[in-house]
Amino acid sequence: MTRGPGRAGRVLLGALGLIGFGVLLEVAPRLGLVPAAYAPPTSRIAGALADQTRRPEFWEALADTLRTWLTGLAVAVAAGLVVGVVVGAVPLLRAATASTIEFLRPIPSVALIPLAVLLYGSGVRATLLLVVYASFWQVLVQVLHGVADVDPVARDTARSYRLGRLARIRFLVWPTALPYAVTGVRLAASVALVLAITGELVIGTPGLGKEIAIAQTSNAVPAMYALVVVTGLLGVTANVATRAAERRVLAWHPAIRAEVPA
C-alpha cells in the first residue's frame, strides 16, 4: 500500500477537484469555447438549481427517485443475498446455473425497456424492473465469489468440529462472503441509481429523470443541467453512505482495520 494523503487531505483534494471542474465549466462557455446556450456556465446552473429547490414538484420528484432507487436496491440486495448463498453453497446448483448467470448478467437493463413497458405500462413498476434486474447481478456475483472463497483449512476445521449446516453458514460462509457482499451492495447502489434515472427519463415514471425530460422539452437548458447535477450529488451521497456502512459492518476486517492509523 502506498502512503497517500490522510483522511482530511483526501476530502480537501476531492473538494478541490470538484471546484476545479466547476471553474472549468464556468470559464469554457464564457470564453466561447462551447456555446453558452447549450452548455451554460456553472453560475447559471447554480441559479437554476436554486430555482428548482423552490418548486414543490422538484422535491416530489426527488422523493420519487429516492423511493424507486431504495425499493429496487432493497429487493435486489435481498434476492442477491439469498440466491447467492443458496446457489453458492450447493456445488451442483452452482455448476448448473453458472452459464445461465453469465448469459443473463451482461444483458443491459435498458434493452429490457420494451418488455418492462409491455408488462407494467409507464408506471413505477416498469422502472423497478430495470433497477432490480441491473443491481441484482452485482450482488449475486459478489456473494457467489464470496461463498466460494471460504478458506479450505477453515472449512476442514469446521467439519472436524462437526458444525451443522446453519452454524457453518453463520461462522464460516457469512464472515467470508460479507466483504464481497458489501462490495456488491456498493456497486449495486450506484447501478440502481443510474437505472432509476434512466427509467424515469425514457419510460416517463415520476422522478428526477422525468423532470430532466420535461426541462429538455421546455428548452430550459440551465434547469436541465441543474437536475443532472442533483442526480450526480445523489450518486456521491450514495457512495459516501455505502462506504461508511462498509466501514461499520466490516470493522473487524483486516482491509478496513489497516485504514485506521495505529
Place this chain on the structure above:
Amino acid sequence: MRRRFSVLLAVALLAAGCGSDEPSTSTPGQPDKISAGVIAIVDVAPIYLGKQKGFFSQRNIDLTLSTSQGGAAIVPGVVSGQFQIGFSNMTSLLLGASKGLPIKIVSNGVASTGAAGKDYSGVVVKADSPVRTAADLAGRRVSVNTLQNIGDTTVRASVRKAGGDPKAVKFVELAFPDMPAALQAGRVDAIWVVEPFLSAATTAGGRVVASNYVDTAPDLTVAAYFTSKQLATSNPDLVKRFTEAMAQSLSYAEAHPDEVRQVLGTYTQISPEVAAKLTLPKWPAEINRQSVQTLADLAVGDGLIEKAPDINALLP
C-alpha cells in the same frame, strides 16, 4: 424511434390481447376517475387549465394527468387501459387506426393558427442560409422529431406548395431539444420545430422559411384527444361528459391566452419570460374534418400507410 417502437408495442399489446386494467366503471356517489396521458408541451395547456377551473370536476370527473414522453407512446397506454384518455398528433392516430388499433377520437386537441409566418410550428434555417423559400429545401437536410409522421409529411406539403420537389428533401430524425444546436453547428440545413423551440431558434437569429402546418391545410387540426373503442362503447356517458368538459376547456383557453401562459409554468419548465412571448396555437372546440382528410391523403401519398383508415369511424 421511440414513437415507431411504441406503435409496434401497441400492435404487440393487441396481439397479446392483454388489455390488463379494465376501465373503471361508474361507482354511484363517486366521481368517475379518468387518467389521461398527455405530453408536457404547450399544446395540452387547455386540459390543465380546464382541470384547474373545475370544468371536469363539475361534470363529476376526477381527472388525473400524467405526462409521457411522446404522443405515440400514449397510444399503447390507452389501448391497454392504463389511460382512459390520451393525447396524440393526428398522423399518429391515423397510422394507429390504419393498423387496426381500437381507438376513437373524442375531442379536438390543438390546431394551427392558420397564419403563415405566425404559427407555432415552422421550418427554420440559419440567417445566412441560401434557402429562401420552402422550394429551396429540395436536396437539403431537414430535421424532424420523428420520421414518417406529421413532421415530414407536412414539410413535404410546404415544399410541394412552393413548387419544389418534395421527394428530394432529405429528412433526418432529431429530438426537438437537439435541433437548434444541430442547425447552428451546420449538421442539418433546416429544422422543423414547434414552440418553445421555434421562438428560441428565431431569437438566436434563425429565419422561418415555411409554416408547414399552414401550408398543409387551412386551420389544420394537429392533434386530438382519444379513447379506446372499448371505453367509448362501454361508458358513452363518461366519454360524452369528458368531451363537453374538453370543449369548454378549449374555448376557455382560446379566450384567455394570459391564463394559458400562466398554466404552462405548472406542468412544464418553460420560464415565464419565454412563456410570455411564444406563439400560442389555436384551440377550436371543433375538429376540422377536412384537414384530417388532407393528413390522411398525405400519409397515403408519402407511403406512411397503404390505405387511409375510415375517418368517420375514427372521428367523433
